[in-house]
Structures are given as structure tokens and as C-alpha cells.
Amino acid sequence: MNPDGMVDAEIKKYKMEYPVFYGRGQNINRDFKVEKLPRLIFVKSDTTIIQDVLFMKTDEIRTELQKLLNSKP
Numbered sequence: 001m002n003p004d005g006m007v008d009a010e011i012k013k014y015k016m017e018y019p020v021f022y023g024r025g026q027n028i029n030r031d032f033k034v035e036k037l038p039r040l041i042f043v044k045s046d047t048t049i050i051q052d053v054l055f056m057k058t059d060e061i062r063t064e065l066q067k068l069l070n071s072k073p
Contacts, residue, residue: 018065042068 011020021028032041040061042050051064 007020010016039052039054040056041052042064044050050068056064
């Protein structure tokens with residue numbers, strides 16, 4: 001679900017260069033056993049879950065993403 005393109009607009013606005021999955025209509029809850037939203041799950045390309053958090057604030061997200069990008073080989 002992407003009401004009126006809001007998610008796509010946010011992805012473009014913040015220049016997100018990583019995959020973003022919408023929760024509704026994608027079976028994310030079932031496939032990854034997500035029980036509460038908003039939930040942010042950092043997943044490596046080999047499908048290893050790095051971090052699974054609820055209600056992470058914007059600055060915390062930015063910090064965690066920067067750490068991940070800096071550790072990229």
C-alpha cells in the first residue's frame with residue numbers, strides 16, 4: 001500500500017538508496033513475523049537480520065544507516 005504515492009515521495013525526498021518494503025499487501029508481517037508497527041528491520045543482502053527495532057527516531061535511523069554504510073566492504 002502506498003497511499004497517494006506518499007511512501008515513494010519520502011523515498012525520493014530522502015534519497016533512500018536501499019530497498020524499502022511497504023508493510024501492507026506485501027506479506028511482510030507474515031514473512032518476517034512482524035507483530036507491531038511501526039517497525040524497522042535492517043536486513044543484510046544475505047537475508048541476515050542485523051537489527052529489529054520499534055519506534056526508532058529519525059536521528060537514530062540516520063546514525064544506524066550511516067554505521068552500516070561505513071562498514072560496507
